Amino acid sequence: xxxxxxxxxxxxxxxxxxxxxxxxxxxxxxxxxxxxxxxxxxxxxxxxxxxxxxxxxxxxxxxxxxxxxxxxxxxxxxxxxxxxxxxxxxxxxxxxxxxxxxxxxxxxxxxxxxxxxxxxxxxxxxxxxxxxxxxxxxxxxxxxxxxxxxxxxxxxxxxxxxxxxxxxxxxxxxxxxxxxxxxxxxxxxxxxxxxxxxxxxxxxxxxxxxxxxxxxxxxxxxxxxxxxxxxxxxxxxxxxxxxxxxxxxxxxxxxxxxxxxxxxxxxxxxxxxxxxxxxxxxxxxxxxxxxxxxxxxxxxxxxxxxxxxxxxxxxxxxxxxxxxxxxxxxxxxxxxxxxxxxxxxxx
Amino acid sequence: xxxxxxxxxxxxxxxxxxxxxxxxxxxxxxxxxxxxxxxxxxxxxxxxxxxxxxxxxxxxxxxxxxxxxxxxxxxxxxxxxxxxxxxxxxxxxxxxxxxxxxxxxxxxxxxxxxxxxxxxxxxxxxxxxxxxxxxxxxxxxxxx
Amino acid sequence: xxxxxxxxxxxxxxxxxxxxxxxxxxxxxxxxxxxxxxxxxxxxxxxxxxxxxxxxxxxxxxxxxxxxxxxxxxxxxxxxxxxxxxxxxxxxxxxxxxxxxxxxxxxxxxxxxxxxxxxxxxxxxxxxxxxxxxxxxxxxxxxxxxxxxxxxxxxxxxxxxxxxxxxxxxxxxxxxxxxxxxxxxxxxxxxxxxxxxxxxxxxxxxxxxxxxxxxxxxxxxxxxxxxxxxxxxxxxxxxxxxxxxxxxxxxxxxxxxxxxxxxxxxxxxxxxxxxxxxxxxxxxxxxxxxxxxxxxxxxxxxxxxxxxxxxxxxxxxxxxxxxxxxxxxxxxxxxxxxxxxxxxxxxxxxxxxxxxxxxxxx
Ligand code: SF4
Ligand code: SF4
Numbered sequence: 001x002x003x004x005x006x007x008x009x010x011x012x013x014x015x016x017x018x019x020x021x022x023x024x025x026x027x028x029x030x031x032x033x034x035x036x037x038x039x040x041x042x043x044x045x046x047x048x049x050x051x052x053x054x055x056x057x058x059x060x061x062x063x064x065x066x067x068x069x070x071x072x073x074x075x076x077x078x079x080x081x082x083x084x085x086x087x088x089x090x091x092x093x094x095x096x097x098x099x100x101x102x103x104x105x106x107x108x109x110x111x112x113x114x115x116x117x118x119x120x121x122x123x124x125x126x127x128x129x130x131x132x133x134x135x136x137x138x139x140x141x142x143x144x145x146x147x148x149x150x151x152x153x154x155x156x157x158x159x160x161x162x163x164x165x166x167x168x169x170x171x172x173x174x175x176x177x178x179x180x181x182x183x184x185x186x187x188x189x190x191x192x193x194x195x196x197x198x199x200x201x202x203x204x205x206x207x208x209x210x211x212x213x214x215x216x217x218x219x220x221x222x223x224x225x226x227x228x229x230x231x232x233x234x235x236x237x238x239x240x241x242x243x244x245x246x247x248x249x250x251x252x253x254x255x256x257x258x259x260x261x262x263x264x265x266x267x268x269x270x271x272x273x274x275x276x277x278x279x280x281x282x283x284x285x286x287x288x289x290x291x292x293x294x295x296x297x298x299x300x301x302x303x304x305x306x307x308x309x310x311x312x313x314x315x316x317x318x319x320x321x322x323x324x325x326x327x328x329x330x331x332x333x334x335x336x337x338x339x340x341x342x343x344x345x346x347x
Numbered sequence: 348x349x350x351x352x353x354x355x356x357x358x359x360x361x362x363x364x365x366x367x368x369x370x371x372x373x374x375x376x377x378x379x380x381x382x383x384x385x386x387x388x389x390x391x392x393x394x395x396x397x398x399x400x401x402x403x404x405x406x407x408x409x410x411x412x413x414x415x416x417x418x419x420x421x422x423x424x425x426x427x428x429x430x431x432x433x434x435x436x437x438x439x440x441x442x443x444x445x446x447x448x449x450x451x452x453x454x455x456x457x458x459x460x461x462x463x464x465x466x467x468x469x470x471x472x473x474x475x476x477x478x479x480x481x482x483x484x485x486x487x488x489x490x491x
Numbered sequence: 492x493x494x495x496x497x498x499x500x501x502x503x504x505x506x507x508x509x510x511x512x513x514x515x516x517x518x519x520x521x522x523x524x525x526x527x528x529x530x531x532x533x534x535x536x537x538x539x540x541x542x543x544x545x546x547x548x549x550x551x552x553x554x555x556x557x558x559x560x561x562x563x564x565x566x567x568x569x570x571x572x573x574x575x576x577x578x579x580x581x582x583x584x585x586x587x588x589x590x591x592x593x594x595x596x597x598x599x600x601x602x603x604x605x606x607x608x609x610x611x612x613x614x615x616x617x618x619x620x621x622x623x624x625x626x627x628x629x630x631x632x633x634x635x636x637x638x639x640x641x642x643x644x645x646x647x648x649x650x651x652x653x654x655x656x657x658x659x660x661x662x663x664x665x666x667x668x669x670x671x672x673x674x675x676x677x678x679x680x681x682x683x684x685x686x687x688x689x690x691x692x693x694x695x696x697x698x699x700x701x702x703x704x705x706x707x708x709x710x711x712x713x714x715x716x717x718x719x720x721x722x723x724x725x726x727x728x729x730x731x732x733x734x735x736x737x738x739x740x741x742x743x744x745x746x747x748x749x750x751x752x753x754x755x756x757x758x759x760x761x762x763x764x765x766x767x768x769x770x771x772x773x774x775x776x777x778x779x780x781x782x783x784x785x786x787x788x789x790x791x792x793x794x795x796x797x798x799x800x801x802x803x804x805x806x807x808x809x810x811x812x813x814x815x816x817x818x819x820x821x822x823x824x825x826x827x828x829x830x831x832x833x834x835x836x837x838x839x840x841x842x843x844x845x846x847x848x849x850x851x852x853x
């Protein structure tokens with residue numbers, strides 16, 4: 001079957017269903033939704049979710065309860081909506097966001113190779129292509145709903161995502177120059193002695209800001225601006241469709257946090273953790289990966305607590321006039337200082 | 348410029364570790380001050396049925412009804428705006444404000460308090476009664 | 492594209508804006524008000540004078556009800572020619588300033604949320620709770636106090652009120668620093684609010700803007716200073732003004748006024764005299780009817796100047812009560828400012844004027 005041996009098949013199942021696959025990404029979404037609510041509540045001097053779940057007054061299962069509530073709700077399609085597109089888009093959004101996870105290596109496989117669902121030497125490019133498909137979903141959904149707020153929100157989303165993809169791609173160029181590969185695993189291996197965040201701090205900041213804009217997180221959540229366009233392109237979605245939109249958002253967050261970890265924070269590299277390392281060296285790697293991912297996630301989430309939202313013209317202006325030049329400067333610096341960093345990465 | 352972006356970041360992070368402001372209501376209740384105006388209460392023994400409270404009420408929340416052969420005010424909590432003009436004007440101090448605030452009902456008719464129900468004191472609140480204990484900018488407000 | 496914003500929209504409360512938008516630019520702006528009309532002026536003609544206090548309070552019930560009722564009781568007192576005791580005047584000032592602080596904190600919270608800044612909303616609403624606690628101690632209610640009455644105030648300060656008030660004001664003063672750091676000095680906030688909705692002082696005067704919005708445009712007008720009512724002439728305080736008249740000035744004007752209110756409150760709590768709080772107990776000196784005639788009073792509420800014009804025909808009920816409210820007078824500024832701007836600026840401009848639809852419609 002598929003030309004795989006039995007052991008490989010079992011491994012594939014574990015990969016798809018448990019670790020980088022379904023269970024992990026769903027768990028990540030649930031934990032991040034809970035954490036975001038609790039963390040922001042504490043920042044607001046509130047308590048946040050309280051009752052649902054095992055530990056007294058922690059509200060751990062609140063996202064699950066919310067999800068169950070959403071699933072039970074009636075699906076309402078606006079009478080003038082384009083039925084097919086309207087129903088297709090949330091599913092497509094969730095599917096595309098989940099798809100990127102398949103290409104991200106999370107650790108070294110003990111039996112050689114990497115712990116990744118689908119290994120390809122062009123994984124960075126593939127993820128970029130999937131990222132580029134997102135504006136089409138938003139525009140499609142916004143147009144299909146046939147609502148003025150949805151349309152404005154969708155157009156805003158298209159502008160924003162297209163504008164911020166360019167600085168992201170430009171700063172990825174710097175990374176590819178250093179690692180000399182489009183393979184995420186090779187990029188991690190290039191950072192074995194020094195992390196890229198030290199070599200390319202400007203690129204890191206550009207990618208962090210760009211990714212926050214791609215994820216529509218707070219200072220850049222203009223397409224979803226509640227005070228202006230109600231909820232932007234998903235305004236009309238109800239019930240399980242809305243749940244899909246939300247889940248796709250948090251899958252994206254998972255992908256982004258993993259990507260930044262791999263690109264700048266050295267992925268799974270880190271000193272061996274005694275207990276975990278004894279069981280399997282892979283677990284130690286996964287621990288480091290998740291830890292770095294958590295730090296990035298907290299930084300991305302915090303934007304919602306401390307910044308008001310920008311305006312669309314300010315956002316586009318800063319995208320074109322600040323981030324892109326900075327990304328180019330980073331490439332130039334990288335090229336100019338090649339003789340210093342080349343020995344560091346063993347090239 | 349960098350400072351003005353980073354400062355809110357750290358200020359926000361600092362607030363995460365402060366005390367929360369919330370009073371967890373069903374378990375804890377803020378102590379109502381002495382003058383706190385809740386639902387009205389009638390002292391049936393004192394009332395002389397003079398109807399001045401009925402006349403002063405701007406919302407027609409009170410009206411006189413026949414009860415056990417006496418004229419006594421009947422109270423409609425759904426109309427009352429808690430202005431306490433009636434309490435002030437009563438010549439024999441038969442009316443008073445209680446601290447009861449949780450008297451929502453499902454039906455509009457249940458808001459009407461006939462004189463006998465009108466004169467019953469409210470049930471005591473459940474849960475711990477708290478007040479603002481300390482006001483501290485560093486660690487936040489403590490209720491207790 | 493015609494976009495009908497409101498009355499069910501996260502930001503417009505009970506207003507409806509009819510916008511002509513082209514993509515993200517607003518070309519034309521019209522407002523549609525009247526969703527909360529209750530006919531308070533007509534209701535007031537059918538109630539006796541004292542019953543009208545809770546009625547006019549509903550003009551502005553959830554923000555500045557002391558300021559609202561103060562204007563009404565003053566106009567009645569002027570018509571009836573009543574002199575109220577000193578302590579009552581001080582108590583009125585204390586209640587009015589506490590209420591002004593609560594109202595401005597609420598306004599600041601809305602300014603925060605107009606740009607999606609939830610942290611500001613929560614912080615200010617939390618601290619407003621401490622001030623409302625004080626007002627509950629003083630009057631028994633959180634928002635509709637019915638505190639001033641014809642001929643004085645209804646209750647005296649409870650024991651320990653002075654110390655508690657001073658403690659809480661001190662806390663609030665320290666918290667204001669946090670607000671400045673988080674909001675006014677926040678780069679993103681400045682980007683969003685500076686140079687948005689600039690109302691020059693000449694335009695502001697021409698449009699008849701009142702209150703903090705006028706002062707933000709640089710015109711130093713405050714009824715408390717210009718035509719002191721109660722005992723405002725005995726206090727030493729400043730009238731803060733803004734420079735540019737943009738949304739940022741209007742927003743930070745609220746924070747500055749809170750500071751000044753704290754200054755006034757400290758003085759008032761310090762030198763409040765002893766004595767009666769009403770003309771006489773039970774109000775028997777207050778006549779039930781007003782003499783034939785007319786009177787006008789102005790007060791500075793949190794949103795600006797309230798004007799009450801009362802005509803009496805000698806009966807127990809007013810013949811006519813005309814109320815001029817600050818939010819209604821600020822309304823012309825919106826269509827003036829909201830043309831040819833990005834859609835994202837509509838909530839910012841709208842909220843920084845601190846409109847309250849109840850007050851516009853009456
Ligand atoms: S409190 Fe006011 S509204 Fe309520 S019954 Fe008494 S007079 Fe009427
Ligand atoms: S409650 Fe007081 S005012 Fe009302 S009818 Fe009885 S005695 Fe008169």
